[in-house]
Amino acid sequence: MKPTISLRQQGLVVFTALLAPLLMQTRPAGFGAQITLLACLAAVPILWTVLLPAGRGLAPDGPALCRGAFAAALAVSVACQLYQIQRFYSDTTETDLSLFWYTAVVAAAVLYGVRAGLGGITRTANVFLWAGGGGFALLLLSVVGRLRVSNLQVSASPLPEIAQALPARLLLLPEFLLPAWLAPAPRAGRRVTAAVLAGWAAACALLAVLGEAVLGAGYADQSHPVYTIARLGGVSVFRRLDAVHVSIWMLLALLRLMLSVWALWQILDGLLPTARSRWILVAGGGALAALLALCTAQQLEWVCGGLLALTLAAALLPKRRKTG
Amino acid sequence: MSRKKLSGSLQQDLSVLKQMFGDSMDLYAKTLQIGKVECAACMFDGLSSVEKLWVMLLDRLGRQSPAPADGSRLVQDILHASDLPVEATPVEDFSDLITRMTAGMTVLLVDGSRMAVALSSQMMAYRAVSEPSGEGNIRGSREGFCDLLRVNISLVRRLIRTPDLIIELHTAGDLTGTEVALCYNRRLAPPELVKQVRQRLRDTHIPLVLDSSYLAPFLQRGPFSFFQQAGYTERSAAACAKICEGKLVLLVNGSPFAMILPHFFIENFQSLDDYATKAYFASLLRALKFLAFLLAVMLPGVYVAVAQFSPELFPPQLLYKVAAAERATPLPLFLEMIFVLILLEIVREAGLRLPKPIGHTVSLVSALIVGDAAINAGILSTPVVIVAAFTSISMFVIPSLYEPATALRLLFTLAGGVAGLLGVACMFAVMAVSACNTDFLGMPYTAPLVPARPGMLRDGMFRFSWRVLARRPYTIREEVPPDETDD
Numbered sequence: 001m002k003p004t005i006s007l008r009q010q011g012l013v014v015f016t017a018l019l020a021p022l023l024m025q026t027r028p029a030g031f032g033a034q035i036t037l038l039a040c041l042a043a044v045p046i047l048w049t050v051l052l053p054a055g056r057g058l059a060p061d062g063p064a065l066c067r068g069a070f071a072a073a074l075a076v077s078v079a080c081q082l083y084q085i086q087r088f089y090s091d092t093t094e095t096d097l098s099l100f101w102y103t104a105v106v107a108a109a110v111l112y113g114v115r116a117g118l119g120g121i122t123r124t125a126n127v128f129l130w131a132g133g134g135g136f137a138l139l140l141l142s143v144v145g146r147l148r149v150s151n152l153q154v155s156a157s158p159l160p161e162i163a164q165a166l167p168a169r170l171l172l173l174p175e176f177l178l179p180a181w182l183a184p185a186p187r188a189g190r191r192v193t194a195a196v197l198a199g200w201a202a203a204c205a206l207l208a209v210l211g212e213a214v215l216g217a218g219y220a221d222q223s224h225p226v227y228t229i230a231r232l233g234g235v236s237v238f239r240r241l242d243a244v245h246v247s248i249w250m251l252l253a254l255l256r257l258m259l260s261v262w263a264l265w266q267i268l269d270g271l272l273p274t275a276r277s278r279w280i281l282v283a284g285g286g287a288l289a290a291l292l293a294l295c296t297a298q299q300l301e302w303v304c305g306g307l308l309a310l311t312l313a314a315a316l317l318p319k320r321r322k323t324g
Numbered sequence: 325m326s327r328k329k330l331s332g333s334l335q336q337d338l339s340v341l342k343q344m345f346g347d348s349m350d351l352y353a354k355t356l357q358i359g360k361v362e363c364a365a366c367m368f369d370g371l372s373s374v375e376k377l378w379v380m381l382l383d384r385l386g387r388q389s390p391a392p393a394d395g396s397r398l399v400q401d402i403l404h405a406s407d408l409p410v411e412a413t414p415v416e417d418f419s420d421l422i423t424r425m426t427a428g429m430t431v432l433l434v435d436g437s438r439m440a441v442a443l444s445s446q447m448m449a450y451r452a453v454s455e456p457s458g459e460g461n462i463r464g465s466r467e468g469f470c471d472l473l474r475v476n477i478s479l480v481r482r483l484i485r486t487p488d489l490i491i492e493l494h495t496a497g498d499l500t501g502t503e504v505a506l507c508y509n510r511r512l513a514p515p516e517l518v519k520q521v522r523q524r525l526r527d528t529h530i531p532l533v534l535d536s537s538y539l540a541p542f543l544q545r546g547p548f549s550f551f552q553q554a555g556y557t558e559r560s561a562a563a564c565a566k567i568c569e570g571k572l573v574l575l576v577n578g579s580p581f582a583m584i585l586p587h588f589f590i591e592n593f594q595s596l597d598d599y600a601t602k603a604y605f606a607s608l609l610r611a612l613k614f615l616a617f618l619l620a621v622m623l624p625g626v627y628v629a630v631a632q633f634s635p636e637l638f639p640p641q642l643l644y645k646v647a648a649a650e651r652a653t654p655l656p657l658f659l660e661m662i663f664v665l666i667l668l669e670i671v672r673e674a675g676l677r678l679p680k681p682i683g684h685t686v687s688l689v690s691a692l693i694v695g696d697a698a699i700n701a702g703i704l705s706t707p708v709v710i711v712a713a714f715t716s717i718s719m720f721v722i723p724s725l726y727e728p729a730t731a732l733r734l735l736f737t738l739a740g741g742v743a744g745l746l747g748v749a750c751m752f753a754v755m756a757v758s759a760c761n762t763d764f765l766g767m768p769y770t771a772p773l774v775p776a777r778p779g780m781l782r783d784g785m786f787r788f789s790w791r792v793l794a795r796r797p798y799t800i801r802e803e804v805p806p807d808e809t810d811d
Contacts, residue, residue, distance in 0.1 A: 009775060095633045095744050105743040109750035113757045115547070120761030126774040127756045240637045243630075243745060250749035251756075258757075 005122050010182045011192040013118075013125035015199045017256035018175050019132055020081075022203055023226050023249045024088045027298070031165045032153040032220055033205070033212035038162050040201035043169035047176060048194055050312060054177045055186030057315020060270060066314035067267050070177060073307035074264040075288055077174045078257065080300045082106065085253045087297070092227050092246050106254070113258030114265060118182075121258050128251045135248040142233025142241050143214050151216035152209070169204075171301065172308035175256070178263060328418045332395070334362050334435035340418065341366060341433075361398050362435040365443075366421075371428040373447035395436025402432070402441050414439035423501065448472075453479065456558035456580070458723060463600035465561040473503050473577035479560035480507055480575075484567060488512075494525045496576075497533035504539070505575040507563075512570035514804050520765050521572055521585060536576040536583040543574075543585060549762040550728040550755065553769060555587030562596050570799040586764035586800065588771050590784050592724045593617070598787055607786035613721050614785070620718035621729050621755070624661050625736030625748050627711050631657055633744030649705035658741030660704060664712040665734060672716075771803040778802070 029036060057066035086102055089095065113121055155161060179196055183189030207226055212219040214229050222228045230245040272278045291303060330337055338353060345351045352374065353366045365377060392398040402410060411429065415421045416439055421431050428446030453475065456468030465483075469476045477491055492506040504525065508518055521543060528542040536556065544553035557563050563573045563582045574583040593613040598606035630637050631646055638646060650657055671690040678686060695713075698704040719729055732755055739747035762769035772779035782788050783798040 089746055093634055093745065095746075097633075097743060097746065101743045102746065105739060105747045105750040109753045109757075112754050116757050116761035119763075120757050123760035123768060123770060123774045124753070124756045126776065127760060127770075237639065243634065243637050247745055247749045247752075250746060251753055254750065254753045258753075 005119055007183060007188055007192050009122045009126075011179060011195050011199075012129065013122045013255075013259060014175050014178050014182075014192075014196050016125040016129045016132070016252060017259045018173065018196070018200045019129075019203060020249065020252040020256040021084070021173070022200075022207055024084060024253060025225055026084060026088055026091070026223065028221050028223055029208065029211075029225055030168070030220055031161060032155070032217070033208040034152070034154055035158055035161045035165050036169075036208035037205040038158060039165040039169045040204050042162060042166060044197045044201045046170060047172075047197055048190075050172075051176055051180065051193055051197075052190065053312055053315035054180035054193075055183065055189040057311065057317075058177065058181040059186075063314050063317040064271060065317065066311050067271055069307050069311040069314055070174070070181070071264055071267045071271065072284065073304050073311060074174050074260050074267070075284065076291065076300055076304040076307060078260050078264065079288060079292055080297060080304060081253065081257050081260065083292075083297055083300075085250070085257075088224070088227075088253075089246070089250065092224065092242070106257070109254050110257045110261055113254070114262045118262060121255070121262060124258075125255055128248075128255050131248050132252055135245050138235070138241060139230055139233060139245060140210075142235050143210075143229055146232060147210075147213045148216070149213065151213050153212060153217055172305045172312075174260060174263070174304065174308060177308065177311065178259070181263070329416060330418070330421070330433070330438050330440060332436060332438040334364055334433055337433050337440075338364055338366075341421070344418065344422070358398060359392055361392065361395050363395075363398075364433045365430050366425060366433060367430040367445065368425055368428070371426065371448045372430050372445045376447055377430050377443065377445045395434040396439075399434050399437045399439050399441055409444040411442040411444065415442055416440075423495075426501070427503075450475070451580075459557065459559055459562070459595070461559075461595065461597050464596045465559065467560050468558040469560060469563075469575070469580040469582060471578050471580055473505055473575055476560070476575045476580075476582070477505055477507075480564055480567070480573070483560060483564040484509075489567065492522070494522075496525065496528055496530060496539060498529060498531055500532045500534070502533040503577040504533070507567055507573040507575065509567050509570060512568070512799050512801065513572060514570065514801055516804075517586075517765055517767075517800075518572065533576060533578075535579040536574055536581050539574065539576070539583065543583075544764060546762060549769075550732060550758045551589065551725075551762055551769060552727075553585070553587055553762055553764040555584040555591055555724065556581045557584060558582075559596065565596065565599075568797075570801055586767050586769075586803075588767075588803075589759055589769050590771075590773055592722050593785075599790075603787050603789040610785060610787070616718040616721040617725060617729065620715050620722075621732045622736055622748065622752070623715050623718075624665060624711055624733055625738075625740035625751065626745075627707070627740075628658050628661050628737055629740030629744045629748050632741065646707050649707050652702050653705045654703065657705075657708070658737070660708050661712065661737050661741070662734065664704060664708055665715075665737065668712055668716055669730065767800060767803040771800075772798075 031039070057063060058070060085106065086097075086099075089102075090097065113124065116124075176193065176197065179192035180186070180189035183192055208219075211222070211225045211229055214232065215222065215225070219225055227242065227246070230242040233241055235241065268281070272280060291300060295303065328340070331340075334355075338355075341353065342351070350369045350371075351366070352369045352372075353364055355362065355364045357363065367374070367377070392401050399414065402408060403414060411424070415424060415431055421440065424442045425431055428448050430443045430445045432441045432443060434440060450472040451470045453467050453470050455466040459468075467479060469479065480491070481489065488509045488511045490508055490510050494504045494506060496502050496504050506518075506522065506525065524543050525539070528539060530538060530542065533539060537554075540552065540554045546553075555566075557566070558580050560582075563575075563584070566584045567573055572585045574585065576583070590610075593610045595609075598609065601609075631650065635643055635647070653660060655663065667690075671686060675686045695709060699706055699709060715733065719726060722729075732751075735754075736748060736751050739751040741747075743750070760768070760770050760774060768774065771777065772784045779798045779802050782796070783793060787793075
């Protein structure tokens, strides 16, 4: 009687992980809600088409280059996430937390989750999604008095702006490939990928609309748009509900880290089965350290996206022939 | 235990018996003659009544006529042709003989027969059926399990009067040979669950079993978790309710605590009273208990995290009071909280272990010294003591989660003290993973909440009315993992 992880649960855990970067944005959106919504709508079918080869390439008998590039992308993504969490936390709480304690607590939680495996992570995602849903309801309740439909900016000719906004929406994230990797068959993986992309786009658009309805034209210039809304909101005498929201977003970020590290571990375990082959990890670690030292956070995200593009390109290579 | 067969020679069998038990002063072995056949009545004084044996049984045997000619016929007559209260199956080996003698029966060894007869002459002292000290209920049965397995089985059988109730007897404990009864409803309990638990019981090798909890580590497997996959109850009504949900109940001789398998997280917030009150009130109480658990576990850590790292989150008036209180104490807030929590645990443990008359003194002394003198002397601050006391009171609402909550509370305080709200969030993630990663033979510990199932609303966090529950009662068959081809 082993617990099974259904496709729905797989999609749910990936979608929950994707909420973290949406909520903990550390850069201005640059565009209004209308443009964001339309760009998301346009991005979903494009991303889905681009991600089609992923299931085939990431299968155990797929090209080693495909899985290797995916593993490298996951490693870079993990580094990006660690940086993003630390930066977002210190920006929003104005807390000077030492790097040692930050690493210790985050690593303890993430490694415990990785050790639990996908089953534990998936069920935990349900809990965090409930918490996220409750947090969002609280957020809505706290800003309902500030919502103004008149704040929404409507552009008469949005096409040029959509074209400008689209590249940012098309930036690949490792979580987009996870449904294809986790699914038992490529067809099932494509269905879950479509559902995840649709959910991600809907969440993106909803946050953009909410942000603009509260902040008006200033929404596009906010460094932490969702946090700004949370900071403005209040219920009765409770004016600092942003601490509650940040705590819940931290949970989502931890879930994303757990999922990424677990996936990375699984892929490396398959790619480097023997101790002798694991010397590559040393070289990989060195390359990652160099990237961290030389690149900004945004550049790292583009490196990650590039590695994912390589993954998808490598997925088109012929499969490995079975030996013996 | 020895599976050596009875030899048929009375002297030889008696000799083996005395050799097995040495010079045990409670071993009673009396030779007698029934007709012309030599016999010996063997029992343990204190478990069996000599008076009962002689007055009720052997007097009647002595008047039996015509007397059987040999031992084998005597045994057959007693087993099949007499109205004596004997066990249905004869004793054929020493292992069975010891089992029955230690169960309080008298075994009649008969010369010339390789079988012996077990007579029901039990009379042993045991704690009477009474209301359990814990699990207080306003309505419902007040009967609790006692220490004797047979009595406990009868309490269950009295409440579930259908043939679907199955009670299997097993033995555990290499040194104690403790009887363990596995109770379940054969229509509702998943067959695979019953099979696995039965097998794990058989595979359990433990020196002694004095309580049902001794078996828990052998029955529940998997990685470390703060939470137990087995539940316990002292109430027969609660045990029967679990059997009617398809769960397995283990009764251990010598223990008044029945073990329930599997046990879900949400059951810690449920009680028998929930089903005797209005559905809306029962739901409210469950939500209240859940909130109490979160407060009990997280409040000290959150307080320390906010006060140390993000004091601006306090409302201004509260902030002034907290800041003033902390400025006057010598210890850092984080250490102060840890100290008070540990002190509360020491006081609780002292009150539990001491005799009742002295236990009250402990409470008085701790309240005076810790609660008053330490605060007046400026060693501890009032907000810390208030938070710790409130935490302890919240914990009393859900005593079944006391162990994990105590450990988690300390860890939350540590995490909040070193890393603020991020530490609290990380610790919450660890707690969530610990609960979500626990399962019993494929059934998640967080069922039916996670993954969400209809039972979550029907009889999980909330409770629907009996009209709804009666149409579709909750059973654990809903939590049995579906086939992998689902979805």
